[in-house]
Amino acid sequence: MIIDLPPTRKNYRFPGIIGAKGRRFVIDWPKAKEKANSRFFYFILTIFASLYITACSSVPSKTIPMPPISTSLPGPRMDAFHTVGPGETLWRIGKMYDVSVDELIQTNHLSNPQDLKMGQELKVPNAAQIKPVVTLYPSDKWEYIIIHHSGTEEGSALQFHHWHLNKGWDKGVGYHFVIDTNQSSKQDGQIESTPRWIKQEDGAHCKADEMNPRAIGICLVGNFDEEKVSQKQMAALVFLVNKLRRHYKIPMDHVLGHGKVPGASTHCPGIHFPWGEFTNRLRNAHSE
Numbered sequence: 001m002i003i004d005l006p007p008t009r010k011n012y013r014f015p016g017i018i019g020a021k022g023r024r025f026v027i028d029w030p031k032a033k034e035k036a037n038s039r040f041f042y043f044i045l046t047i048f049a050s051l052y053i054t055a056c057s058s059v060p061s062k063t064i065p066m067p068p069i070s071t072s073l074p075g076p077r078m079d080a081f082h083t084v085g086p087g088e089t090l091w092r093i094g095k096m097y098d099v100s101v102d103e104l105i106q107t108n109h110l111s112n113p114q115d116l117k118m119g120q121e122l123k124v125p126n127a128a129q130i131k132p133v134v135t136l137y138p139s140d141k142w143e144y145i146i147i148h149h150s151g152t153e154e155g156s157a158l159q160f161h162h163w164h165l166n167k168g169w170d171k172g173v174g175y176h177f178v179i180d181t182n183q184s185s186k187q188d189g190q191i192e193s194t195p196r197w198i199k200q201e202d203g204a205h206c207k208a209d210e211m212n213p214r215a216i217g218i219c220l221v222g223n224f225d226e227e228k229v230s231q232k233q234m235a236a237l238v239f240l241v242n243k244l245r246r247h248y249k250i251p252m253d254h255v256l257g258h259g260k261v262p263g264a265s266t267h268c269p270g271i272h273f274p275w276g277e278f279t280n281r282l283r284n285a286h287s288e
C-alpha cells in the first residue's frame with residue numbers, strides 16, 4: 001500500500017498509516033506491526049519524535065506548484081480520461097487535473113476509492129490542463145541526481161513498472177520520476193512521480209558507484225542515441241532538477257548523466273542528449 005496523501009508530518013512519519021478518512025487515520029495494522037516488531041525501539045522513538053515535531057510544524061513536506069505543461073494559454077476545461085499510473089491515488093489525480101476527489105468518485109461510481117487499480121481508466125470531469133504534482137519530502141538521503149533515457153520510442157511510468165517487474169525487480173519501476181513524450185497516452189513533458197519517490201525508497205537505476213540509495217533517478221522517455229530531447233521534455237527536466245537541487249542542496253557537479261557515473265559503462269542518456277544546453281539552463285533558470 002502506498003503512502004500518498006497531502007503531505008503532513010503525521011502521515012509521512014507514522015509507519016503503516018495509509019490513508020485518512022475525514023479526521024480518522026486508516027491504519028494498515030499488519031504493516032505497522034511488522035515495522036514495529038522489527039524496529040520496536042525506533043518505532044517508539046518515532047512516535048515521540050513525531051508528537052514533538054507536529055507540535056512545532058504541521059506541514060514539513062511541500063507539494064510544489066508546477067506550471068501546466070503547455071506554454072500556450074490554458075485551454076478550456078473539458079472531460080478527460082486518465083489511466084491510473086503506479087502509485088497514483090485519487091488525491092494525486094485530482095491535483096493533476098484540478099478536480100475534487102469527490103467528483104472523481106461520483107463520476108466513476110467508485111464504491112471503494114482505495115481499490116483504485118493501476119491501469120484503470122478514469123473519466124475526469126471538467127478537467128483543467130494536466131499539471132505535474134511533485135512532492136518534496138524531508139530527507140537527507142539524496143546526494144545526486146542521475147539522468148537517464150529509456151532507450152525506447154515510447155514508455156510511461158506504468159509501462160516501465162511492468163517491464164521492471166518482469167525483470168524481477170519486485171518494486172517495479174526503478175526510477176523516481178519519468179518525463180513523458182506524447183506517446184503511451186501521455187503528454188509531451190508530463191512529469192510522473194513513481195512509488196519509489198512517493199515512498200522515498202532507493203532507486204533501481206544505477207548500480208555503479210552505489211548510487212541507488214543516494215541518487216534520485218529521472219528517466220526521459222526516448223532514445224537519444226537516435227533522436228532529440230523535445231523542448232517540452234527539456235523544460236520539464238530543467239524545472240524538476242532545479243526544484244530538487246535546491247530543496248535537497250545538491251550541487252551542480254552532482255547532477256550526472258548515467259554514463260558519467262564512475263564505473264558505469266553506458267551511453268545513457270544518449271549521444272544526442274544536449275548537456276551544454278541542459279547545464280546552461282540549470283544555471284540560468286531562476287524562474288524556470
Ligand SMILES: [Zn+2]
Pocket residue numbers: 147148149205258266268269
Ligand atoms: Zn540509464
